[in-house]
Amino acid sequence: MADNIRVTVWNEYRHEKSDKAVADVYPQGIHGQIAAFLGANADIETRTATLDEPEHGLTDEVLAETDVLIWWGHMAHGEVQDEIVDRVQKAILNGMGLIVLHSGHMSKIFRRMMGTNCTLRWREIGERERMWVTNPAHPIAAGLDEYFEIPHVEMYGEYFDIPQPDSLVFTSWFQGGEVFRSGCAYYRGKGKVFYFKPGHETLPIYYQSEVQQVITNAVRWAAPVAGPYSDISACTHDVDPIEDVEVQE
Amino acid sequence: MADNIRVTVWNEYRHEKSDKAVADVYPQGIHGQIAAFLGANADIETRTATLDEPEHGLTDEVLAETDVLIWWGHMAHGEVQDEIVDRVQKAILNGMGLIVLHSGHMSKIFRRMMGTNCTLRWREIGERERMWVTNPAHPIAAGLDEYFEIPHVEMYGEYFDIPQPDSLVFTSWFQGGEVFRSGCAYYRGKGKVFYFKPGHETLPIYYQSEVQQVITNAVRWAAPVAGPYSDISACTHDVDPIEDVEVQE
Amino acid sequence: MADNIRVTVWNEYRHEKSDKAVADVYPQGIHGQIAAFLGANADIETRTATLDEPEHGLTDEVLAETDVLIWWGHMAHGEVQDEIVDRVQKAILNGMGLIVLHSGHMSKIFRRMMGTNCTLRWREIGERERMWVTNPAHPIAAGLDEYFEIPHVEMYGEYFDIPQPDSLVFTSWFQGGEVFRSGCAYYRGKGKVFYFKPGHETLPIYYQSEVQQVITNAVRWAAPVAGPYSDISACTHDVDPIEDVEVQE
Amino acid sequence: MADNIRVTVWNEYRHEKSDKAVADVYPQGIHGQIAAFLGANADIETRTATLDEPEHGLTDEVLAETDVLIWWGHMAHGEVQDEIVDRVQKAILNGMGLIVLHSGHMSKIFRRMMGTNCTLRWREIGERERMWVTNPAHPIAAGLDEYFEIPHVEMYGEYFDIPQPDSLVFTSWFQGGEVFRSGCAYYRGKGKVFYFKPGHETLPIYYQSEVQQVITNAVRWAAPVAGPYSDISACTHDVDPIEDVEVQE
Numbered sequence: 001m002a003d004n005i006r007v008t009v010w011n012e013y014r015h016e017k018s019d020k021a022v023a024d025v026y027p028q029g030i031h032g033q034i035a036a037f038l039g040a041n042a043d044i045e046t047r048t049a050t051l052d053e054p055e056h057g058l059t060d061e062v063l064a065e066t067d068v069l070i071w072w073g074h075m076a077h078g079e080v081q082d083e084i085v086d087r088v089q090k091a092i093l094n095g096m097g098l099i100v101l102h103s104g105h106m107s108k109i110f111r112r113m114m115g116t117n118c119t120l121r122w123r124e125i126g127e128r129e130r131m132w133v134t135n136p137a138h139p140i141a142a143g144l145d146e147y148f149e150i151p152h153v154e155m156y157g158e159y160f161d162i163p164q165p166d167s168l169v170f171t172s173w174f175q176g177g178e179v180f181r182s183g184c185a186y187y188r189g190k191g192k193v194f195y196f197k198p199g200h201e202t203l204p205i206y207y208q209s210e211v212q213q214v215i216t217n218a219v220r221w222a223a224p225v226a227g228p229y230s231d232i233s234a235c236t237h238d239v240d241p242i243e244d245v246e247v248q249e
Numbered sequence: 250m251a252d253n254i255r256v257t258v259w260n261e262y263r264h265e266k267s268d269k270a271v272a273d274v275y276p277q278g279i280h281g282q283i284a285a286f287l288g289a290n291a292d293i294e295t296r297t298a299t300l301d302e303p304e305h306g307l308t309d310e311v312l313a314e315t316d317v318l319i320w321w322g323h324m325a326h327g328e329v330q331d332e333i334v335d336r337v338q339k340a341i342l343n344g345m346g347l348i349v350l351h352s353g354h355m356s357k358i359f360r361r362m363m364g365t366n367c368t369l370r371w372r373e374i375g376e377r378e379r380m381w382v383t384n385p386a387h388p389i390a391a392g393l394d395e396y397f398e399i400p401h402v403e404m405y406g407e408y409f410d411i412p413q414p415d416s417l418v419f420t421s422w423f424q425g426g427e428v429f430r431s432g433c434a435y436y437r438g439k440g441k442v443f444y445f446k447p448g449h450e451t452l453p454i455y456y457q458s459e460v461q462q463v464i465t466n467a468v469r470w471a472a473p474v475a476g477p478y479s480d481i482s483a484c485t486h487d488v489d490p491i492e493d494v495e496v497q498e
Numbered sequence: 499m500a501d502n503i504r505v506t507v508w509n510e511y512r513h514e515k516s517d518k519a520v521a522d523v524y525p526q527g528i529h530g531q532i533a534a535f536l537g538a539n540a541d542i543e544t545r546t547a548t549l550d551e552p553e554h555g556l557t558d559e560v561l562a563e564t565d566v567l568i569w570w571g572h573m574a575h576g577e578v579q580d581e582i583v584d585r586v587q588k589a590i591l592n593g594m595g596l597i598v599l600h601s602g603h604m605s606k607i608f609r610r611m612m613g614t615n616c617t618l619r620w621r622e623i624g625e626r627e628r629m630w631v632t633n634p635a636h637p638i639a640a641g642l643d644e645y646f647e648i649p650h651v652e653m654y655g656e657y658f659d660i661p662q663p664d665s666l667v668f669t670s671w672f673q674g675g676e677v678f679r680s681g682c683a684y685y686r687g688k689g690k691v692f693y694f695k696p697g698h699e700t701l702p703i704y705y706q707s708e709v710q711q712v713i714t715n716a717v718r719w720a721a722p723v724a725g726p727y728s729d730i731s732a733c734t735h736d737v738d739p740i741e742d743v744e745v746q747e
Numbered sequence: 748m749a750d751n752i753r754v755t756v757w758n759e760y761r762h763e764k765s766d767k768a769v770a771d772v773y774p775q776g777i778h779g780q781i782a783a784f785l786g787a788n789a790d791i792e793t794r795t796a797t798l799d800e801p802e803h804g805l806t807d808e809v810l811a812e813t814d815v816l817i818w819w820g821h822m823a824h825g826e827v828q829d830e831i832v833d834r835v836q837k838a839i840l841n842g843m844g845l846i847v848l849h850s851g852h853m854s855k856i857f858r859r860m861m862g863t864n865c866t867l868r869w870r871e872i873g874e875r876e877r878m879w880v881t882n883p884a885h886p887i888a889a890g891l892d893e894y895f896e897i898p899h900v901e902m903y904g905e906y907f908d909i910p911q912p913d914s915l916v917f918t919s920w921f922q923g924g925e926v927f928r929s930g931c932a933y934y935r936g937k938g939k940v941f942y943f944k945p946g947h948e949t950l951p952i953y954y955q956s957e958v959q960q961v962i963t964n965a966v967r968w969a970a971p972v973a974g975p976y977s978d979i980s981a982c983t984h985d986v987d988p989i990e991d992v993e994v995q996e
Contacts, residue, residue, distance in 0.1 A: 093366055115437060125490065132655075137842070137938055138972065141972060142974055143973055145975050158630045159632065159644060166914065168662060173677045176489075177628055178628075181632065187412070187884040191884055192884055225886050228888065229408065232408070240372075242426030242875075243426075379924055379925075381904075381906070381926050382726055382905075383906065385723075385727055385730065386593070386686070395726045395905075395906060406879075407893075408893060409881075416685065420928070426877055427877075428918045428920045474639060475641055478634055491626075591864055613862040625992050664911060673992045674987075674988025686862060730908055741924075
């Protein structure tokens with residue numbers, strides 16, 4: 001673990017290249033905007049990676065130098081190679097944090113980590129969302145008020161097919177009648193996973209201060225802990241007993 | 250859901266055919282013994298399925314008629330076809346219960362459902378195990394005492410790389426110095442998953458009354474609930490709002 | 499445990515006596531209406547108890563014959579004697595189920611079981627509530643659709659100061675902008691606790707079929723399991739070791 | 748919140764005064780030893796408080812200046828005044844961390860926070876304990892190996908009557924045949940609670956480096972988060988709806 005938290009912001013980076021409306025909102029790409037506000041913190045270093053780079057930009061070297069990986073994808077989940085998903089999963093279980101944003105709920109890596117469909121309802125009419133803090137003791141809620149609003153969003157609604165989170169940090173309300181578990185924290189292996197609902201390719205959500213605050217908090221929470229096991233996947237065969245055990249017939 | 254609980258006992262069924270010591274303990278196969286004690290209950294109907302049958306015995310028809318699937322595998326996890334794993338996962342998320350026994354912790358289906366390595370330590374010296382009840386309110390603990398012992402077991406020890414269970418029903422003690430979360434209950438989608446540690450191909454563990462009691466309890470707990478969603482994986486696009494929503498500019 | 503589930507419906511029973519609007523909605527008292535719909539099930543027997551009876555109707559004899567206690571209180575939480583709260587807590591930890599309804603969130607017994615303030619926000623303008631199922635695998639969700647609506651309710655909103663439930667079965671949406679964890683299941687000792695938000699003294703909520711379905715499901719879920727420990731609060735001193743332990747200097 | 752974490756170490760401080768064997772091990776009292784090793788960290792400031800001081804040393808002023816309270820008690824739990832317990836509970840729910848050590852499991856404050864009996868089995872023959880890390884991703888496991896041993900301990904065994912922890916960080920093995928959930932982390936209100944089993948009045952357990960490491964980690968984890976709500980117990984009445992709500996008849 002470095003002194004600074006080393007964040008890799010991964011973006012599918014397709015919408016921005018094909019759709020002027022997206023490029024207008026995120027001229028450096030969604031990854032560029034996320035890396036920009038994170039990098040403004042003295043304790044965080046950022047790099048970016050995108051789908052169309054070799055190995056999607058997620059080589060063994062990059063992952064070895066990544067404390068927290070942020071994931072944004074939407075239209076090309078199926079193009080992510082399974083062997084890269086295997087590699088990222090292994091890195092998470094060995095301690096790397098994973099923060100999955102918005103439509104990343106259907107990414108291969110999030111579905112892999114959850115073991116469930118990760119499906120949900122949605123609607124896109126630009127309605128209002130209120131994100132209520134449902135665990136005010138959690139470090140990811142630091143600096144927030146009881147709730148914050150995002151004025152125009154895509155609605156994501158229950159049933160969200162995920163395991164019950166180890167901690168449910170946010171629960172959202174939508175104008176049109178739905179609720180959503182919108183901030184979900186998990187321990188997995190030596191690593192941590194946080195799903196956070198806000199985001200959209202044409203809405204300026206990653207410019208909103210509360211959203212930036214939560215993602216920054218989540219990076220600090222998800223950074224690896226220098227705990228036991230260099231490779232948690234390595235079964236230890238033939239463990240000696242604590243002392244001679246007399247097995248009775 | 251039928252009136253009776255329809256259980257399919259799946260067994261790799263390789264050890265029994267190649268190793269006389271195993272066949273001596275389980276002449277009808279491990280699946281045969283499990284089906285026998287379960288089938289003695291008036292509310293449970295059983296069938297069996299094995300690896301070397303077409304589609305591993307787990308056709309769409311079989312799964313459609315299965316309320317709870319019991320899984321025993323050990324030496325041939327890698328031979329289970331991925332498309333059958335996909336099918337079983339889908340059935341679980343749509344309500345079928347899954348009970349994974351002993352070395353099934355490394356099966357593809359259990360690892361798929363957990364999202365983690367599911368690795369653990371082990372040792373085989375025939376030592377003693379004590380299974381302590383750590384949730385006496387859980388229906389899977391019905392009819393048990395504070396703990397029960399299994400006189401000769403293969404040790405399975407922590408760290409067991411699984412998500413923290415929704416309920417930790419048993420925690421085991423081993424003579425040689427290890428502990429293990431040995432009875433782990435999960436909700437996943439519309440379905441339930443229970444991992445239960447006891448079992449071995451050459452030890453007569455599935456003849457022990459407490460072990461039979463727990464597996465029987467687990468079948469009743471894991472049977473499907475007639476709840477919402479016929480196919481939980483089907484996203485509902487274009488959900489109408491509860492009423493006309495005025496979106497403010 | 500009897501063959502039938504023996505339910506005691508406890509009601510403060512003050513509003514009904516002092517307020518004609520309440521008596522018009524619940525002429526037999528809220529407890530009478532809940533006992534009536536529960537008692538229509540062949541596997542459930544009911545009795546009632548109220549605040550102004552001796553020992554609040556919750557004598558040792560009554561509790562000894564109670565599998566599940568349902569609690570409704572609102573204006574007189576402070577009049578419940580602490581020694582009766584102690585007695586009910588002990589019964590729960592020894593296996594009796596507790597179902598707390600609506601304004602019972604501020605009852606002494608619920609706050610005792612939770613260890614937290616159990617405070618929340620509220621508003622009374624007769625707005626609409628949607629109760630979304632957030633654990634479709636849970637037996638308390640049996641027979642329901644994805645959500646159900648209650649047309650006119652008192653709003654209860656987050657932050658609801660409770661421990662994260664062992665299972666979050668319902669999450670509610672309100673017209674006025676709030677969300678609420680409205681169906682919360684807990685294991686405690688040998689017993690189970692379920693908090694369920696619906697109800698009100700002047701709104702006919704306990705006549706609604708989905709609400710009755712949930713309370714009936716909860717009774718079946720909360721009924722005691724014949725597990726270990728006759729009195730879970732009795733520490734076992736001087737437990738013998740499994741065999742002679744050689745303590746090294 | 749100050750820049751440094753302000754820890755108050757509370758000790759019953761009776762054994763040390765009446766029993767030479769205890770005073771020989773802990774000449775400055777158990778609180779003195781804990782404060783000493785914590786205070787050696789640049790980011791931690793300590794003070795102590797004991798039962799026989801006015802208000803048990805836990806005045807409003809002291810609690811207002813305490814980020815994390817450590818609790819050690821054994822023979823005089825009953826002498827702690829209920830109004831001080833109320834005050835400490837309120838402080839925890841408003842953000843103060845609580846770390847309960849060893850025999851503090853039967854303290855009024857821990858039982859209050861848990862809502863359960865908090866009873867367990869015990870035995871005192873100086874046997875060996877192995878503390879296994881069962882959540883290697885948790886910050887409280889930082890700097891540890893897969894397990895550590897304490898050579899001579901009092902055994903604490905299941906069933907430990909507590910709510911299932913939000914995270915089970917340690918599970919212990921004992922020579923004589925028991926297991927124990929020995930490191931249990933909880934979120935409660937705006938605060939956090941950690942129960943940690945090691946300790947004893949006549950065994951030099953608080954001099955062991957791994958034990959010191961865990962308590963130090965726990966202090967950092969339990970320090971308050973600057974989240975929402977100045978007083979979480981204050982219900983907010985008459986919350987306005989997000990906008991005019993049309994209530995349909």
